[in-house]
Amino acid sequence: MSVGIPAAAASRGVPAIGSSLRRARPVALPIATAAATLLLWQFTAVRLQISAVILPAPVEIAHELWRALPVLISQAGPTALDTLLAFAVAAILGVGLAVIITYSPLLRDTLYPNLVFFQLVPKVALAPLFVIWLGFGSTSRVAFAAFISFFPVVIAAAVGFAGTDPAALQLCRSLTASEWRCFMLVRFPFALPAIFSGFKVAMTMAVVGVIIGEFISSQAGLGHYILNAGSRLNTADVFAALGVLCALGVGLYGAVALAELCIRRVYGRH
Amino acid sequence: MISVGTPLPAPRDSSMSIAKVRPCLEASGVRKVYGAGTAAAVEAVSTVSFTVPHGQFVAILGPSGCGKSTLLMMVGGLETVSSGSIIVNGEAMTGPRTSIGIMFQDPTLLPWKSALDNVLFPVRVLKRSMDDYRQTAYGLLQQVGLDGFEHKRPHELSGGMRQRVAICRTLVYDPEVLLMDEPFSALDAISRDEMNELLLDLWQQFTKTALFVTHSIREAVLLADRVLVMTKRPATIVEDLAIPFARPRSIALGENRKFNEICRHLRERIEAGHDRPQALRRGTAIRRREPAT
Numbered sequence: 001m002s003v004g005i006p007a008a009a010a011s012r013g014v015p016a017i018g019s020s021l022r023r024a025r026p027v028a029l030p031i032a033t034a035a036a037t038l039l040l041w042q043f044t045a046v047r048l049q050i051s052a053v054i055l056p057a058p059v060e061i062a063h064e065l066w067r068a069l070p071v072l073i074s075q076a077g078p079t080a081l082d083t084l085l086a087f088a089v090a091a092i093l094g095v096g097l098a099v100i101i102t103y104s105p106l107l108r109d110t111l112y113p114n115l116v117f118f119q120l121v122p123k124v125a126l127a128p129l130f131v132i133w134l135g136f137g138s139t140s141r142v143a144f145a146a147f148i149s150f151f152p153v154v155i156a157a158a159v160g161f162a163g164t165d166p167a168a169l170q171l172c173r174s175l176t177a178s179e180w181r182c183f184m185l186v187r188f189p190f191a192l193p194a195i196f197s198g199f200k201v202a203m204t205m206a207v208v209g210v211i212i213g214e215f216i217s218s219q220a221g222l223g224h225y226i227l228n229a230g231s232r233l234n235t236a237d238v239f240a241a242l243g244v245l246c247a248l249g250v251g252l253y254g255a256v257a258l259a260e261l262c263i264r265r266v267y268g269r270h
Numbered sequence: 271m272i273s274v275g276t277p278l279p280a281p282r283d284s285s286m287s288i289a290k291v292r293p294c295l296e297a298s299g300v301r302k303v304y305g306a307g308t309a310a311a312v313e314a315v316s317t318v319s320f321t322v323p324h325g326q327f328v329a330i331l332g333p334s335g336c337g338k339s340t341l342l343m344m345v346g347g348l349e350t351v352s353s354g355s356i357i358v359n360g361e362a363m364t365g366p367r368t369s370i371g372i373m374f375q376d377p378t379l380l381p382w383k384s385a386l387d388n389v390l391f392p393v394r395v396l397k398r399s400m401d402d403y404r405q406t407a408y409g410l411l412q413q414v415g416l417d418g419f420e421h422k423r424p425h426e427l428s429g430g431m432r433q434r435v436a437i438c439r440t441l442v443y444d445p446e447v448l449l450m451d452e453p454f455s456a457l458d459a460i461s462r463d464e465m466n467e468l469l470l471d472l473w474q475q476f477t478k479t480a481l482f483v484t485h486s487i488r489e490a491v492l493l494a495d496r497v498l499v500m501t502k503r504p505a506t507i508v509e510d511l512a513i514p515f516a517r518p519r520s521i522a523l524g525e526n527r528k529f530n531e532i533c534r535h536l537r538e539r540i541e542a543g544h545d546r547p548q549a550l551r552r553g554t555a556i557r558r559r560e561p562a563t
Contacts, residue, residue, distance in 0.1 A: 167378040174348055174372045175395040176365070185395060189382055267382040 056236040065240035072225065072244045079210055079221040080248055082138055086145030087206040087252075091199060093146070094153025101154070102161040102187075103179070115154055123148045127212050136217040145209025149202035156198025160191030189267050196260040203256050207249050222248070292360055294447065294479040295322040295345065299354030302340050306352060314340040316504040317354065327473060327480045329490035331536060332500035338483045339375075339451050341500070345481060346372045346449045358447060368396060371445030373453045377432035379424040379439075385411065385431075386420040389438040396443060403442055410438035414468060430461035434468065441476060448480040455485070466492055467521050474518050487533050487540070492523055499536060501543030509539045 038058050044050070045057035052060060065072070101108045127144050134140035164187045172182040214223025222245050229237035302315040315337040322328050330338045343349040345356055347366040356363045358370065371392075379388045389407040393400055411420055414434040424432055433453060440448060454462045466489060473480075473493075484490050490497045491513055499509035513532065515523060523529050 165378060167374050167376055168380060170348060171372070171374065171378050171391075172395060174346055174366045174370075175392050176368050177395045181395065185391075186380070189380070264382075 053233050053235050056239060061236050061239040061243070064234075064236040065243055068237060068240055069244075072222070072241055075220060075222050075225045075241075076244055076248050078138070078218075079207075079214065079223065079245075080252070082141050082210045082213070082221070083145065083203075083206045083248075083252060086142045086149060086209060087199075087203050089142065089146035090149040090153055090202050090206065094150050094198065094202070095157045095195060097154050098157030098161055099183070101158050108158075112158070115151060119151050119155065123151075124208075124212060127209075127216055130213070131217050140217060141210055141213030144213050145206045148209045149205035152201040152205065153195070153198040156201070157191060157195045160194025160198075161187055163194065164190040192260075192263060192267065196256065196263075199256050199260075200253060203252050204249065207245075207252065211245070293321040294324040294326075294359060295481070296357040297321070297341075297345065297354070298357075300341065300344060300351055300356060301353045302337065302344060302349065303352045314505060315344070316506050318500075318505075318507055319354075320498060320507060320510065322479055322481070324479055325477045327482065327493060327495045329482045329484055329494035329497045330500055331484060331487060331490040331497050331540070333502060333540065334485055336500045336502045337505035338500045342372075342449050342451050342481060342483050346370055348372070368443070369445055370447045370449060371440040371443070373436055373440045373448065373450040375452045375455055377424070377429075377436040379432055379435055381424050384421045384423055385416060385427065385435045388424070388435050389442050391439060392443045398443070407438065407442050410441055411435070413472070414438055428461075429457055430464060433457060433461075433465060437469070437472070441472070446478060448478050450480065450482045452483055452485065454489070462486075462489070463521055469493060470517075470519050470521075487536050488524060491529060491532050491536070492519065492521065497536060499539050499543070501540065508543045509536070511536065 041055075042058050045055055056064075097111075101112060126147070130140045130144040130147070134143055168186050168190070169182055172186050177185070210221070211223040211226075214221040215227055218224040222241055226238055226241045226245075229235075229241060298319045300315060300318045301313070304312045304314055318341060320328075330341065332338045340349060344351050345358070345363065347363045347370070351363075358367070379385075380391065383391065386404075386407055389411060390400055390403060393403045393407075408417075408420065411417060414437060416431060416434055416438075419427065419431065424435070427435065433456075436453070454465045457465060470493065482490070482493060494513055497509070497511045497513060498507050499511070500506065501508050511532070515526075515529070
């Protein structure tokens with residue numbers, strides 16, 4: 001027994017270090033991996049004397065990024081604007097259609113299988129059609145980006161609305177509430193987590209849509225910049241633009257996540 | 271104008287005097303068939319008739335699947351009646367009413383609202399002033415022993431606590447008639463006893479007309495002034511028994527000899543109306559046999 005006590009005391013000390021390590025792990029591990037990859041990249045590019053056209057070293061890219069940053073930021077403006085517009089259109093139309101599907105069995109039976117089918121079509125291939133229909137302006141890019149980000153919102157919101165606790169809806173009806181009031185007080189808040197998971201997918205899809213649109217038809221924006229830098233074989237510039245694009249994507253996604261956090265706080269759900 | 275105005279008071283008076291004599295709830299020849307006209311038509315309730323005077327606590331007792339919940343939902347206006355009629359306070363039921371409060375089998379609390387806000391949910395739905403009811407809601411929560419838990423969310427409460435919040439939610443807007451659909455069946459035996467005791471206490475204070483659906487014989491006898499026994503095939507009422515015990519009652523009533531006699535009688539009535547084979551009813555055979563068709 002006398003041996004057991006110090007052993008227990010010692011083992012109590014070890015988990016304290018172990019547990020703080022374990023807590024830091026989800027943050028530290030991915031950062032360390034990214035840093036190691038960059039280091040390996042830098043080392044390989046320099047050591048093997050890889051041509052800067054094929055693979056510029058990270059330090060070189062950082063230099064290029066610093067030099068081109070004002071231009072890149074000005075180019076990120078139209079891309080961000082188009083993405084936000086497309087997302088807004090997709091979010092409003094998507095949730096709206098999900099409401100219609102939820103309340104009209106006829107329309108649900110008519111539309112839902114087609115919506116699911118459309119999920120499977122590689123919609124990116126339809127981008128040139130949008131240019132034909134809507135011209136080379138920002139309208140065609142916004143429309144295309146909204147088109148591809150609309151489906152995840154409809155599906156997620158429809159699933160969320162359908163998954164509402166039926167007893168809670170019945171409670172609401174037993175209190176003589178109108179269908180609309182039941183929707184606002186019960187169905188919509190119940191579906192919020194599902195709707196936001198749809199929104200998150202939609203935001204990433206909207207960025208993809210706008211960039212593809214810019215590849216095809218634009219005179220401005222990050223997509224156009226990347227294509228332009230690529231055609232000049234300025235690979236470091238391509239990577240610099242990609243870096244800004246990544247930051248933009250993360251920022252937009254973060255905005256959705258933040259909005260979710262705020263709305264869920266209003267509804268008091270963690 | 272005057273000739274139209276003057277005759278009005280007379281019928282209004284007479285209708286009021288009728289309302290006084292008239293029972294609170296009248297169900298006559300109520301029948302519910304699901305999928306009527308199809309090959310898969312199921313008769314959930316067949317010709318049920320009963321009346322409930324104002325202020326009476328009636329338990330509807332029966333095995334699961336005998337249609338007692340369907341009957342309750344029809345009384346609450348949440349299900350339509352296939353034939354027959356249900357009249358509450360002199361008016362035929364055509365849909366839900368604010369004078370009728372329903373308590374469901376599950377507490378069905380909104381997970382994003384605190385206990386207090388869940389209690390106030392009917393007030394919100396009915397678009398009444400929250401400020402007028404906040405004090406009532408606090409009072410009710412205190413009465414069911416949930417003071418200090420007003421701002422907890424449902425996931426922080428135990429099953430019994432959640433059902434207590436649901437009771438407060440049903441009482442907060444003061445409906446005249448309470449319909450309770452096996453409200454304690456999801457609780458463990460100890461919580462269930464607590465809830466029965468609580469309901470007896472609350473009943474002393476709020477004398478409302480109540481229909482309480484349950485499959486527990488003891489719960490029905492303990493709580494109710496009158497027990498209606500419902501059976502399957504046909505899904506109808508086979509017994510209408512007055513429970514003679516005076517109020518206030520307590521859970522200790524369960525040790526009373528008369529109490530147990532009544533329970534035994536009711537059990538026999540349920541079993542007589544049940545479609546189980548004789549051997550199984552005596553508890554001698556374990557193997558389940560399908561009833562002959």
